[in-house]
Amino acid sequence: MNQDAVFQTMVRDLSFVLYDVLDIGALCKTPKFSGTQRDDFDDMIEAAVRLAAEVFAPCAAELDEKEPRMEGERVVLPASLREALRLYVEGGYQGSFLPEEEGGLGLPYVVAQAMSAAFFAANPSAAAYPMLTAAAVNMLRLFGSEEQKARYLAPMIEGRFFGTMVLSEPDVGSSLADLRTRAIPQADGTYHIVGNKMWISGGEHDLSENIVHMVLARLDGAPAGVKGISLFLVPKRHVQEDGSFGENNGVTLVGLNHKMGYRGTVNTALAFGEERPAVGTLIGEPHQGMKYMFHMMNEARTGVGLGATMIGYAGYRVSLDYAKDRIQGRHPDVRDPSTPPVRIIEHADVRRMLLTQKVYVEGGLGLGMYCARLIDMLGLAEDAAERERVDDLLQILTPIAKAWPSVYGLQANELAMQILGGAGYTRDWPVERYYRDNRLNPIHEGTNGIQGLDLLGRKVTMHQGRAFRRLLETIQSAIAQHRGNVEMTEICDALEKALGLVLETTTTLAGAAMQGEVRLFLANATEYLHMLGHVVVAWMWLEQAAAALRGLETSTESFLEGKIQAARFFTRYELPHIERQAKLLMQLDDTTLSMREEGF
């Protein structure tokens, strides 16, 4: 239902961000992507949107209703999921951004993410399986041994094996430092993994021939904390040298978690080495597991943020369609009840809810694609200085790209439901499912509280604030670039003022940190993340407005006019939120810290 509403402008929305704003066409001129051209990108994106609309979206409600269940050690999932994933693999999406010589399509990462965006909008819990597999593939490519790569990588890229990330334990979620799963060295160079793992998405199913678990565990005698964690590859079924399957490995399904949403992604508790040995091989060096995992985080966290944005996007489009169709009430200055009622899109408050959704989801999409292009630029950087600059931006933007869309994409879904009213609260419409699905995103891949600490406590301060300064300089130069057009004055002024506030706030906070007031420095890190997030998204809207103005020089497309109005809306309604946050942060408020526990 309403798939048309979700997908009718998606190709235009993606092409606006990719070409009009980010000019990714320029990538085709780089040596790495010299074999590609814009038409290739467009064809792939259109095909992905079609597959998302025609196959992924139609089974999303079924995946939600028929939640995964256990039959013995088996997990039962709807056949429609298997078929959707089969077509995904067949379309070559699994390795789309890998070089052709590795079985990929050789596309830029940003194009791959644009395609992922379509699948997230259509069916996030189906899309999670290939996304997790891609994350495992990326890790293995970078850090796996030749033997590991030879045995597992090709089948993963071909979509015959799926991958997982196995981090959490029953008592260890946000604090991986405390994980206890053991890895016991064997004479043959392998390891026996022993321990219980929790919250493992895609941990058991028969959607693929095999499952390749990437497992964090601790070698005996390893240092305490995160510096003593190693990473292991543990297959569900052993793979022989010739690629044929051996016996099952010792990974047992203990139970399923029953979630509020995102139900199509089976979420498991697994026991390693309980009934029989769970044999794994070490990835990279001992005790470096967290480094490898964190290397992946930029992509995984950006992916979570993009998913949150796109669930929000789907809700925006459905509620927009509904608002154009649904007739209810009259304008407040029309008192004659015999005049015909109007479509609800005419009501100011419905327009406010639509514009709010629009700025959240299209701003979030801009940020997601910007980060994806940074990942491409990292691979293209021609010297160490450029590489450092891009990496700095990526590092500091990552917690924002994860947490900001997960908060505001969810708020967008809340507004979509409000526009549909009672109908939106029923399962006759998809918006209640979007709302339930999206609620996961502030929690997984590091809760948003963790992201706030990462941003302020690590990324802002690292290299004496170098990444922070680079972000501000990048935004500042965007303002300078766009100031020329008088239509941009309001937005440029507001963003410039906001940058000043961010700098002042950050300086005050850094002062507290320098004086050793670490708890006070970080007490309101979440507020800081929201503040810097709003400034970054205001910058995304600055770029989108500027691109729209360029477009309007030769076009009268309403879509472009809408972008400018949306940028104004963000400037007037949203950006001013940071004043409250800045004031609170600069006061180094300790109200939360000084609250006595007994007073709650």
Place this chain on the structure above:
Amino acid sequence: MNQDAVFQTMVRDLSFVLYDVLDIGALCKTPKFSGTQRDDFDDMIEAAVRLAAEVFAPCAAELDEKEPRMEGERVVLPASLREALRLYVEGGYQGSFLPEEEGGLGLPYVVAQAMSAAFFAANPSAAAYPMLTAAAVNMLRLFGSEEQKARYLAPMIEGRFFGTMVLSEPDVGSSLADLRTRAIPQADGTYHIVGNKMWISGGEHDLSENIVHMVLARLDGAPAGVKGISLFLVPKRHVQEDGSFGENNGVTLVGLNHKMGYRGTVNTALAFGEERPAVGTLIGEPHQGMKYMFHMMNEARTGVGLGATMIGYAGYRVSLDYAKDRIQGRHPDVRDPSTPPVRIIEHADVRRMLLTQKVYVEGGLGLGMYCARLIDMLGLAEDAAERERVDDLLQILTPIAKAWPSVYGLQANELAMQILGGAGYTRDWPVERYYRDNRLNPIHEGTNGIQGLDLLGRKVTMHQGRAFRRLLETIQSAIAQHRGNVEMTEICDALEKALGLVLETTTTLAGAAMQGEVRLFLANATEYLHMLGHVVVAWMWLEQAAAALRGLETSTESFLEGKIQAARFFTRYELPHIERQAKLLMQLDDTTLSMREEGF
């Protein structure tokens, strides 16, 4: 699960608001309640909390899982719901605030609402049945004929008949002016009701012997719009003069709505007069139906707000309990991973999320009880001037009391889930159900958008702003009263400044209205509601802090200290939100109105 967490401090929380803040003990000295004393209130409240904890809460998960289903024309509901409602009726709660001579317990309305609060926290979808019945009882008492009262009122108060409010139609939700259900006069003075009705909570079930529908319909030739709507009493089963049942009336169950939450309250589509005549009797005068309905709205809308608050309250208590128990991570200034990890209540961000919940739900509870006491005061007013003053306050506070808790109670539930993390996203814990249940409250009994228009477009402006001025004077005098204590200075100063901003904003808006700019005046009515709502709740916190300081003169209770810290938190973290809103409103921003539809 976790019922203990929800109820362990509920009696103290209620007694603080009722006695320490609102001094409802004084009601016992009034002629109307001269037969009551505080002990009676306490006994009733404690019994209600016990019934809520021991019977209502334990079946809430079951009502959610086994959602109502149709078997032919029957609705199947879990037996536990019937048993809970039987004990509710047996306890005398259905008519607790009615005079003893009418079969009630003669308690003040505010005490009845305190008891309702307990049931809402325990199981909102079970509590809805008696709440709807109470609303119908109140209407019938005021406006029903002697014959209607004789035949229906006593069985409703006894809990043998349940009541419903039948307003919406498939195309008519927020805009009742357009409703089309017809009422056709019959020779015997009755009416045949013909039409389809939608979103009728409790519209069909066999939890009671009979269902008494209060139905809005239009007499042929009635004026257009809301001035041509009449109200009819339409029983499910006819009742003979001797009280015995006649045949079934022509009310047919057409279907059930399948909701995201609040599932235990069956929500129906009904057809009137489809298969056989649906015979009803007119309540009051023709064309006065909306007046009668609106007379009820103060109570019904306050009830929705209280429900939202209490679902938020339940989440707060569960997440507080979890935060005291769950061990995870270390303080940010502790780098040694061999030190033991701490309970998450020690983390600043968790404390922020707990304090935010606390100020939302305890502030909302204060507002709900304040409004309930106003309803008592309306009945006790000794002269027309006092009655007018109380009615003014009630009128202007009602849209706030409905909408504010429905927004912030829901936000509280979102934070509760965030504190529980992945666990909170599963159905192993009740917080995901709270979150789903509470999402209804911004929608029903008039969407929050409608409440914003009601507040700014009707209540603020009525009688040349008299109610608005009275509200500001009431808050101003509270500030003056509490200024003496130096501990109150910060809160008093902040609230005084906020009042100035509200006045300035409202004056600017009223200026636009006077110039006929009605659409601009109301364009951001929802923002206005949030602004005035935050100011009203800041006033509730002012009163709670003052009461706590009084208490601390003779006590060292941590509970009281927590109240003062929470009031500070609201002042520092929440109240400053109004600055952004005031600025936006004073600019008479037209961004939403000037957005072209094609630009979305």
